[in-house]
Amino acid sequence: MKYFHPVVLIALILLLASSAAGFGQVSAMPAQPELQTLPAWETYGAVQGEWLGIAVAGAGKVNGDAFADVLVGANKGGDNREGWAGLYLGSAAGLQALPVWQAIGENKGGEFGGAVDGAGDVDHNGYDDIVVGAPNYTGEAPSDQAGEGAVYLYYGGEGGPEAAATWKVEGDIQAVRFGAAVAGAGYVNGDAYADVIVGMPGFTNGDFENAGAAFVYFGSAAGLNTAYGWLDYGGQASAQFGLEVNAAGDVNGDGYGDVLVGEPYYNQDIYMDAGAVYLYLGNQFSLSNVHAWSYTGYRGADRLGTTASGIGDVNGDGCDDIATGAPGYNAEGMLDTGRVYVFYGCQNESASTLNLIPDWEFSYPQANANTGIDVSGGGDTNADGYDELLVGVHLYDDEQANEGAVLAFFGSAEGLPIQAGWMVEGNKNDTFFGFSVDGAGDTNQDGFADVLIGSPQFRYEELIKGAAFVYFGTPQTTFYYHFLPFIRR
Numbered sequence: 001m002k003y004f005h006p007v008v009l010i011a012l013i014l015l016l017a018s019s020a021a022g023f024g025q026v027s028a029m030p031a032q033p034e035l036q037t038l039p040a041w042e043t044y045g046a047v048q049g050e051w052l053g054i055a056v057a058g059a060g061k062v063n064g065d066a067f068a069d070v071l072v073g074a075n076k077g078g079d080n081r082e083g084w085a086g087l088y089l090g091s092a093a094g095l096q097a098l099p100v101w102q103a104i105g106e107n108k109g110g111e112f113g114g115a116v117d118g119a120g121d122v123d124h125n126g127y128d129d130i131v132v133g134a135p136n137y138t139g140e141a142p143s144d145q146a147g148e149g150a151v152y153l154y155y156g157g158e159g160g161p162e163a164a165a166t167w168k169v170e171g172d173i174q175a176v177r178f179g180a181a182v183a184g185a186g187y188v189n190g191d192a193y194a195d196v197i198v199g200m201p202g203f204t205n206g207d208f209e210n211a212g213a214a215f216v217y218f219g220s221a222a223g224l225n226t227a228y229g230w231l232d233y234g235g236q237a238s239a240q241f242g243l244e245v246n247a248a249g250d251v252n253g254d255g256y257g258d259v260l261v262g263e264p265y266y267n268q269d270i271y272m273d274a275g276a277v278y279l280y281l282g283n284q285f286s287l288s289n290v291h292a293w294s295y296t297g298y299r300g301a302d303r304l305g306t307t308a309s310g311i312g313d314v315n316g317d318g319c320d321d322i323a324t325g326a327p328g329y330n331a332e333g334m335l336d337t338g339r340v341y342v343f344y345g346c347q348n349e350s351a352s353t354l355n356l357i358p359d360w361e362f363s364y365p366q367a368n369a370n371t372g373i374d375v376s377g378g379g380d381t382n383a384d385g386y387d388e389l390l391v392g393v394h395l396y397d398d399e400q401a402n403e404g405a406v407l408a409f410f411g412s413a414e415g416l417p418i419q420a421g422w423m424v425e426g427n428k429n430d431t432f433f434g435f436s437v438d439g440a441g442d443t444n445q446d447g448f449a450d451v452l453i454g455s456p457q458f459r460y461e462e463l464i465k466g467a468a469f470v471y472f473g474t475p476q477t478t479f480y481y482h483f484l485p486f487i488r489r
Helices: none
Strands: 003-009 014-019 022-028 041-044 052-060 069-074 084-088 101-104 115-120 129-134 150-154 167-170 181-186 195-200 213-217 230-233 244-249 258-263 276-280 293-296 307-310 322-326 339-343 360-362 371-379 388-393 405-410 422-425 436-441 450-455 467-471 482-488
Touching: 041 084, 052 450, 069 115, 069 129, 069 436, 069 467, 101 150, 129 181, 150 195, 181 258, 195 244, 195 258, 213 258, 258 307, 258 322, 322 371, 339 388, 388 436, 405 450
Parallel strands: 052 115, 052 436, 052 467, 115 181, 181 244, 244 307, 307 371, 339 371, 371 436
Antiparallel strands: 003 482, 014 022, 041 467, 052 069, 069 084, 084 101, 115 129, 129 150, 150 167, 181 195, 195 213, 213 230, 244 258, 258 276, 276 293, 307 322, 322 339, 339 360, 371 388, 388 405, 405 422, 436 450, 450 467
C-alpha cells in the first residue's frame, strides 16, 4: 500500500507579486511564521470516483471537548453513488484516523456531501452541529421532484453527531438544487442560537429561470426552525444566485452576524457570466431585506462569487473581513488565471460597510490556474493575533498537470501582504488539490489554528478516490519552501 505525502525540498521559490493593476516584479519570499510543511493528517476515499474532498469544513467542537473537529464530503461516495460525509474528531494528537460519524445519502446520484459545513450550536446546548447538502436529492414519494435537493442537520453530542438527521428540509421544486451550498450563518439576529444559510441556485423567479434563491433558518432552544426566517431571490435568468452562500462574520462591528451570497453567472452589462457577490447585514430581527453591499466582476466569464467567505480579522481592527474568488478572470494576456479580492470590514453600521473597490487582490501568474476556486479564512495559524487567508488554485501546474496548490497569506496590522507566506502543492497529475479549503480550527489544542484541504481527484492505491489533508499551525520561523512528491511505503 502506498501513501502519498507532499514533502519538502529545501529550495526557495519565487512568487510574482500581485497588485490591483496586475502582477508585480519577482521577489524572494521573506522568512516568517508559517504552517507546517507536511500534512499532520490525511484521509482517502474508499472507491474509485468517490470525489472525497469535494467539500471540506471546520466543524467546530461537535462533541463539546476542547478540540476542533472537521467534516469531509464525497458527493459520489457510497455503494450506489448516493454521496457520503464523515466527521473526524480532534484530540491532543490531532485528528483521529477514522470518522466518529458517517452518513450516506438517501438516493442514488443525490450528491449527499456535495456541500458541508459546521452549523454552530443551533440549540445552544454546548455542542456544535453540522449541516450537509444533497443538491440532486429526489424523494421517494410520488409528489417528490427530481433534483429538488435536500439539506440535513445533525445535532452534536458527547459521542459526536447523532446517527440520523434530526432536521431535514427539501427543495420541493424540480431541479432547483436546494443545498448546492450550505453554511453556518453565525448569529444573524444576535441571539444565543446559531443560524444556517442554504442556497438554491436552480430556483425560477417569475420569468427568470435558474435565477436562484437563498434561505436562512434560525436556531432556537428547540433546534433549527423548519420554516425559513429570511429569503432573497436572484433577478436574472441563469445567474444562479445562491450557488455560493457563507457567513461573513460581523463586518460592521454591530454585534450581529452577516452573510454572503454568490451569483457567479450574473451578466454585468455586455459581460456574460461576470458574476457578483452580495452582503446582507444582520440585525436584531433577521437580515436586511436588501443587500447592503455588492461587488460584480467586470470581465466576461470572471464568475466572481463562485466562492465567498468571511475570513476573520486579518488586519486586527476589530471587524471581520471578506474574500471572494473569480476563477475565470484573465490577467496579463493569460486566460483563466483567476483572481481573489479581499474587502476589509469596518466599525460602521451604515450600508457602506465595505469599500466599493477591493482592499487587496491576488492572481497566481499562470494561465488556466483558476486562482480562487475556493477561499476561506484560516484562523490564526501562528497565534500572532491576526487571521490568515487561504486561497485554492486547483488547476495549478508545476511538474504535474492540474496538481493544484493552496496558498496562505498571513494577516498583520497592515493587512494582507502581496506575497503568500506558505504554499503546498498536490504533486500528482490532476489531483485538484485545493478545490476546497477551510480553516480547521485548533484540532490538537496547541494554540495554533490548523488548515484543511480537499483534493477530490487525488489518486490513492492507483485509483482516483479523492483525499483530504490537515496541516498544523506553528510559530516556527522558516523560509518559503517548494514541495516535491515522495512515496512512503
